[in-house]
Amino acid sequence: MKQRLVVIGAGMASGRALEHLFAADRDGWDVTLFNAEPRGNYNRIMLSPVLSGEKAFPEIVTHDDTWYEENGVTCRFGEKVTHIDRAAKTVTGETGAPLAYDKLLVATGSNPFIIPLPGHDLDGVIAYRDLEDTNAMIQAAARPGSKAVVIGGGLLGLEAAAGLKLRGMDVTVVHLMGHLMERQLDEAAGYLLRKALVDRGINVLCSSNSKQILGRDGKVTALMLEDGTELPCDILVMAVGIRPNTGLAAEAGLATGRGIHVDDHMLTSDPDVLAVGECVEHNGAIFGLVAPLYDQARVAAQTLLGEPAHFVPREVSTKLKVTGCDLFSAGDFGDGDDREDIVFRDPARGVYKRLILRDNKIIGAVMYGDTADSSWFFGLMKDEEDIAEMRETLIFGPAYQGGDPLDPTAAVAALPADAEICGCNGVSKGDIVAAIQGGANDLAAVRATTKASGSCGTCTGLVEQVLGVTLGDDFVIPAAQSICGCSDHSHEDIRRLIKSRELKSQAAVWQELAWKTRDGCHTCRPAINYYLLADWPLEYQDDPQSRFINERKHANIQKDGTFSVVPRMFGGMTTSDELRAIADAADKYDVPTIHVTGGQRIDLLGVKGEDLPAIWADLNRAGMVSGHAYSKGLRTVKTCVGKDHCRFGTRDSSGLGIKLEQTLWGAWSPHKFKLAVSGCPRNCAEATCKDLGVICVDSGYQIGVGGAAGMDLKQTEPLAQVASEQEAIDITIAFYQLYRETAKYLDRPYKWIAKVGLDWVKERVIDDLDMRQALIDRFAISQSVYQKDPWAEHAKDRAETYQPVADLTLQAAE
Amino acid sequence: MTNWIDIGALDDIPPRGARVVRTAHGCVAIFRTGDDQVFALDDRCPHKGGPLSEGIVHGASVTCPLHNWVFSLETGLAQGADEGSVPSYSARVDSGRILIDAAQLSGQLSDRSAA
Known part of the structure; x- marks a missing residue:
């Protein structure tokens, strides 16, 4: 009997707790996860790079739909929990009946503190807490000449300010205290930080008290300070605490105080x-940094599993995630009679380091401008090491503690094995070295085996240095991400070299591009196979053994090992005969589930692998072919019925869709490719979120590209408006072929367009008619x-391979 | 004691591919590597029961089609950060025919460690 666990809140702590729980006991728990935000767990501390545009949201998702599905987690995202009944042991959400639990995990996180200034409820006054806030800021920054005011010069406020500035906004930071980040930095470091931000064009006002938020028509227009100064703004971000x-x-x-009271086992007053x-x-x-939250998560999981575990708060350090501002702080750096300082300054380079000592031990450290030695100092501090013997040279870092020559990696080399490299995940240098000695010889492998640098990412450089120190000359910090462990080349290089050196077989690629493995791996083989067949359609022979199972078997594998079968219905149109044949096939092969897909197709789910050739042959006989619902290729063209039936339709949208x-x-293609054609701007076929969508209007056809409605929600961008149907078809083909020839494997068109630029695409597909025709010819x-x-081909020639090669059930007695 | 039985021709399995043999105790996957070695493993990933015979074969390894766990065909052990193992059986090629040890196969339920 599974235990019912209800989790309220999908934040970083609860996500990690579930990971630990499932790692120890995957099948013992029936988990329901509520989240008020309409999405699952993501790495909240990485919202700053999303705001600044250095990362995209999908890159910071920590648990995706597949993960929840694999672990059997029932997700109720976008639903607030309204009530907990501890007597009945139930939880009630906004929608739905009370849900019973055996154990309840409360992870409701924190709320941003909003100063109740007059005008704080105006439109445009936001906190900096979740993706909605981040998106609101990104949107505001998109308007040219827009201005932002950030109240709060702490970690979050400064990351918001730097991100908004990077997006081109005019930004002012208003801070109540005398220097920035006063909880983490001393005055000198705060000064250097302020100088760096001012150099970037951010206006910083310290010792400034806000008085009132001014607005017009319900929308914020300015912040008024105590001294009467007015700071005009289009948005006002309050980042003053949580x-x-x-x-x-x-x-x-x-039982609650400032927070919900918990004991060492993370149990509340209710066991x-x-x-x-x-x-x-x-x-x-109470806790705001991620490292102790991860410790809590581990303890909570162990408590749920009935294992003895105790949460012990540990020393935490802070780093600011603003590119170009290197600062570090840890421990206690207030003044006191029993304390001594060692300070190093290099004003020309903007470097400041300060160690705070008591009884010959480091109790605090603040660094700005050069934080390379911070882990070493942090290690000495945590271990309460006596530093009397090295005191004279201590501030110069570990490289100087033995008179060794200076080397950029010497600081890392000198770290003891238990020095912490990744603060978020508590990974020590020793853990990483062990992983490297176990075969993890690049950043991705180290991240996969140890989680180091997998959360906030600021220690990425350190992890690479540990790789460098451990592997010596064998490790070269890679410039671009290589395709996989089999090669040092990036996808882009490989595509280029396949064309320029006319590599026309996988063996040629492996040999000429110095593959490190005998015949690739599951990551590179499908990519190389695609590149070769796209660039050399006549010369290269498609290799089924280099395809994922879905493409090799022309059906989607389901989690129980059965398959789904989707016949093609051109333009989403079908006939009574086709429907009858589908119904007959469903009966004949005991299909348990029939589903109508979002692309206007019928999906027969739960077909046994051995039955595939036979069901395909039956559907072929009724005139239907594979719907390629499994492919990185052309999927579906969704249509509305158009002017034949609809009183608003301007043109024959279904006819164009079929063509x-x-x-x-x-x-x-590099990834799946979905189209839609709508007969009028009411857009019933939802053409504006497809890889390519056509909207028919009185004057012609509007073609948009680069839409998506999956992990990312993207509206198409206009590619062209044309008068004739033939031209719409030509442009569609040329666009698809250009994508097929130049995109990286597994990049959807919107990602590809983001890399090459829509103008680059337009030059080739719209402006240059010769090039357009050449693309159409190659397609x-x-x-x-x-x-x-493929169904007809497999049913005819390869049906045998879908059966066992031998049946020994009759010889089992041997 | 071994009992080699013929289950089919090497060419019934494509290079870097696999087929299954149905036994009384479930399906066994027969793998053929790029250099024509053959291996026999239970057709069931210890993680979520994925059919290993449907995975991509590379070197002397196979990647499970469901969640990309990678197993050594030689030992049946999961590679990398994942932990687990798949029961494996002796298999060899003789004159273009694939032979597997039926003695191990029939003993698979009562004494898996022998495999």
């Missing part, structure tokens, strides 16, 4: 209710090979 979110827990009668994260209070302390699908079907050559029904 408060544990204890409302729900308090209402349920759990069946645990709490982790920013919402808790432990021995009077497009008849032209494009069967083609492979036709490819289609002469690849536009064939």
